[in-house]
Amino acid sequence: MVEQFQIAAEAVGAIVKRFTTLTDAAGYVTSAVGVTTVAAPNLPPAVRRVLPNLTLAAPADFAAADAGISVARAGIAATGSLLLELSDPTDRSATALPPVHLVFLDATTIVPTLANLAGLLEENLYRPSPVYLSLTTGPSRTADIERVLTIGVHGPKELHILMMEGDASWTRD
Amino acid sequence: MDKGLIQQKLDNTFLRRALKNFAAAYPVARAKAFEGMDFEELRGRIANFKGAGLEQLPALVERFTASAEKAGAQVHLCTTPEVANRTILEIIRSKNADFLVKSKAMTSEEIELNHYLEKNGVSCLETDLGEWIIQLAGERPSHMVMPAIHKNKEEVAELFSRETGRECPPDIPSLVQTAREALRSGFLAGQVGMSGANVAMADSGTLGIITNEGNGRLVTTLPRTHIALVGVEKIVPSLSDALDIIEILPKNATGQKITSYVSFIKGPTGGDGRELHIVLLDNGRLQLAADPAFREALKCVKCGACANVCPIYELVGGHVFGHIYVGGIGLVLTPFFHGFDKAEEILKLCIGCRKCNEVCAARIDIEGLIVDLRDKIRKPFGQKFLFGTLMKNRKLFHAALRTAYLAQKPFQGAGGRIRHLPLVLNRETANRSLPPIAEKPFRDLVETGTGKGTGTGEKVLFYSGCLADFVYPEMCQDTVTSLEKLGYTVTFPQEQTCCGIPARYSGEMEVARDMARINTDVLLEEDADYVVTICPTCTMSLKHDFGKLLADEPVYVEKARRLAAKTFNFSELAARKAGAGSLGPETRGRSKTQDAARSTVTYHDACHLKRGCGVHEEPRKVLRELAGVEIAEMEECDKCCGFGGSYSIKYPEISQEVLKNKLENIEATGAHMVAVDCPGCKLQIEGGLEAAGSAVTVEHSATLVARRIAEVKVELET
Numbered sequence A: 001m002v003e004q005f006q007i008a009a010e011a012v013g014a015i016v017k018r019f020t021t022l023t024d025a026a027g028y029v030t031s032a033v034g035v036t037t038v039a040a041p042n043l044p045p046a047v048r049r050v051l052p053n054l055t056l057a058a059p060a061d062f063a064a065a066d067a068g069i070s071v072a073r074a075g076i077a078a079t080g081s082l083l084l085e086l087s088d089p090t091d092r093s094a095t096a097l098p099p100v101h102l103v104f105l106d107a108t109t110i111v112p113t114l115a116n117l118a119g120l121l122e123e124n125l126y127r128p129s130p131v132y133l134s135l136t137t138g139p140s141r142t143a144d145i146e147r148v149l150t151i152g153v154h155g156p157k158e159l160h161i162l163m164m165e166g167d168a169s170w171t172r173d
Numbered sequence B: 001m002d003k004g005l006i007q008q009k010l011d012n013t014f015l016r017r018a019l020k021n022f023a024a025a026y027p028v029a030r031a032k033a034f035e036g037m038d039f040e041e042l043r044g045r046i047a048n049f050k051g052a053g054l055e056q057l058p059a060l061v062e063r064f065t066a067s068a069e070k071a072g073a074q075v076h077l078c079t080t081p082e083v084a085n086r087t088i089l090e091i092i093r094s095k096n097a098d099f100l101v102k103s104k105a106m107t108s109e110e111i112e113l114n115h116y117l118e119k120n121g122v123s124c125l126e127t128d129l130g131e132w133i134i135q136l137a138g139e140r141p142s143h144m145v146m147p148a149i150h151k152n153k154e155e156v157a158e159l160f161s162r163e164t165g166r167e168c169p170p171d172i173p174s175l176v177q178t179a180r181e182a183l184r185s186g187f188l189a190g191q192v193g194m195s196g197a198n199v200a201m202a203d204s205g206t207l208g209i210i211t212n213e214g215n216g217r218l219v220t221t222l223p224r225t226h227i228a229l230v231g232v233e234k235i236v237p238s239l240s241d242a243l244d245i246i247e248i249l250p251k252n253a254t255g256q257k258i259t260s261y262v263s264f265i266k267g268p269t270g271g272d273g274r275e276l277h278i279v280l281l282d283n284g285r286l287q288l289a290a291d292p293a294f295r296e297a298l299k300c301v302k303c304g305a306c307a308n309v310c311p312i313y314e315l316v317g318g319h320v321f322g323h324i325y326v327g328g329i330g331l332v333l334t335p336f337f338h339g340f341d342k343a344e345e346i347l348k349l350c351i352g353c354r355k356c357n358e359v360c361a362a363r364i365d366i367e368g369l370i371v372d373l374r375d376k377i378r379k380p381f382g383q384k385f386l387f388g389t390l391m392k393n394r395k396l397f398h399a400a401l402r403t404a405y406l407a408q409k410p411f412q413g414a415g416g417r418i419r420h421l422p423l424v425l426n427r428e429t430a431n432r433s434l435p436p437i438a439e440k441p442f443r444d445l446v447e448t449g450t451g452k453g454t455g456t457g458e459k460v461l462f463y464s465g466c467l468a469d470f471v472y473p474e475m476c477q478d479t480v481t482s483l484e485k486l487g488y489t490v491t492f493p494q495e496q497t498c499c500g501i502p503a504r505y506s507g508e509m510e511v512a513r514d515m516a517r518i519n520t521d522v523l524l525e526e527d528a529d530y531v532v533t534i535c536p537t538c539t540m541s542l543k544h545d546f547g548k549l550l551a552d553e554p555v556y557v558e559k560a561r562r563l564a565a566k567t568f569n570f571s572e573l574a575a576r577k578a579g580a581g582s583l584g585p586e587t588r589g590r591s592k593t594q595d596a597a598r599s600t601v602t603y604h605d606a607c608h609l610k611r612g613c614g615v616h617e618e619p620r621k622v623l624r625e626l627a628g629v630e631i632a633e634m635e636e637c638d639k640c641c642g643f644g645g646s647y648s649i650k651y652p653e654i655s656q657e658v659l660k661n662k663l664e665n666i667e668a669t670g671a672h673m674v675a676v677d678c679p680g681c682k683l684q685i686e687g688g689l690e691a692a693g694s695a696v697t698v699e700h701s702a703t704l705v706a707r708r709i710a711e712v713k714v715e716l717e718t
């Protein structure tokens, strides 16, 4: 399923990198974002620990940040989609405003199709409190001018998926 | 319909090329997106839950409202566009705002929200790239999913230059970048954001929004107040239903497996005084949902596929083929949302090819609804005399057709074809030569020998249809010859009359009902095993329409059902006998009289045969195994030829363009003959080929089988 996910995600223009340790993934993040400021409001503590030098932008400055980092709740193999829980508006801004979006994905959370995600979606949507979930598939795109596919209209122009194949229980912290 | 506007669209080379390219690319992308999935099963499920939901729409609205309110949303059910507009204005004013930043919502076009708000001092910014383009141009969308498909990059560059005050080159990536930068400040400044929704879930009060650009997420995030304008028909019972819609919509819309973003929004998230207002738009929907004859239209999920495959939309675009909602379903929804006066003209633009039905995500009988709506409009647009007086009396009608044989004489050119018809038809049918009415219709030939029903095989009643009877009597003769040779006993009942389709398509339902009664009686009088037709439009009428037309008359309901059960197209009955007898495959290639090139034909699937009757394999079997020919398939073999009965006379300019495309595909195969199973297709294609000076001929399958019989006979004797 990991392969199928990768093929589907790459087919729609996402960059998929596979890692077994968080340290390796952190190295990739550092090389990808360089010394720029990053919108990453709710990173799990484990990620903060391996990336102590990230320059975090304040929510008011997300529009000027160069990249956003988030953690996916699940993946869909058939389409290369990521399920993100974005009930906090700052999480939404972090994943929507910067031109680059990096997402950690626990490979064990990948399901075959959208229908297989019904249980998890229900679990979230049947809670009494307000919820905002997003399925994200590839970078932002448009074909509104002469039907020519163009990447990066309003959302990120690059989507990097950091697929964690080792222990990734930290993604749920 | 404004003929000038139609011509203007037909002459717009960019529009034509854009739509043609899309029409060619779409089926490929769509097929790929659905790979490994059962489309029929998926859309069957959607049709079912949507149908069930619509039957109790008021209850569904209540359930959704309760769930959404429980999650903290404020729900406003608005009966009319005026109420919806006012409600939205009040919400904006209550926030002391004068600016609304919007992502795409067809419902907002429907109620002309921007116009209303601007008049009341609120400026609006469309952020979907296509919507922004048409907002800057001051136009309306020409496609539900690709609103600006009619605009080329030069036009877009000009609009952007004017808007931004700096020179924008007509380069698509840089134009997109310009939009990104120009609209960013709009998102950040927006006090109130507006979206539509593709689906609303009654079980949890969640809205599902499907987008590609990412603007949907921004307008529902940056402004602290979010207004969602949602048609009540978007409400489905549960999340699993919504997932089916999310599964099918992008695939059917643009051939994408899924869009970049699908958002599930339940209640106002983020606390801190954030608000979510859900404006539920009725505008005639609740009334429509209560109407069993037309409620089906509300199953629509607005994927736009019915426009994507429509041969007429491909030629004239959405500004002609629709009103606010475009494509086949646009024709259907317009009378209910915008009034019958707006719909009258556009309803006539459909040629009846049923392509839309084949792809509809909700399995709506779009074409059937279009025809029924013409009846509802009750302003028949056919010839009053023709339908009112003439057709009701079979003898009179047939006598008139016989007289026409004499009247047409002065207009016949070489080869007996009519090159110039009197009166109005003259100019508009210039590109097409019409076959003359035969000196003796088939019904008169029957008396002198054939089709008298002697034999011991299964008993078949031959229903010829008017066109074959009066224009192609030899086609009828060939049908009888082939069926008899194949072992059937064939009779031609003299009392049969027009199937009623021309009347029905012209909105003359009473006449159509008369025809249905007469034919049902005639064709059931004798206890035959089958009724065979050689015109699939007649087949559809006999099989499907009679029952519908006579639904209020219990005696006829039963009769129509019996007739439907035994009515078949020629190719269906013939195919049953393939492989048996002297016309079996073993005789293939034995013909000394045929060279290889002559025995290759290309096949055109008639719309009403393929999509009206679901028949497309049998004709090929008949051609290969009974007529002994090879088939060189053409591109888009099942695309309409542009005939559409009286359509070719009402809209000759459109009909001719559809035909042109067919002729190109035919010529490309190199075949010397086109086989068809419909006299209408023969008339249309033959006329086009002849006018173009082509040597390619057109024959009905029955004729090819009859010829093969004659050849085999000669061979066996020599």
Ligand code: SF4
Pocket: B306, B309, B310, B311, B312, B313, B327, B328, B349, B350, B351, B352, B353, B354, B355, B356, B357, B366, B367
């Ligand atoms: S039946 Fe054919 S012409 Fe009519 S709307 Fe459907 S696709 Fe278009």
Ligand code: SF4
Pocket: B299, B300, B301, B302, B303, B304, B305, B306, B307, B327, B328, B329, B356, B359, B360, B361, B362, B363, B364, B366
């Ligand atoms: S009528 Fe069917 S094909 Fe057309 S937009 Fe609606 S769901 Fe799609």
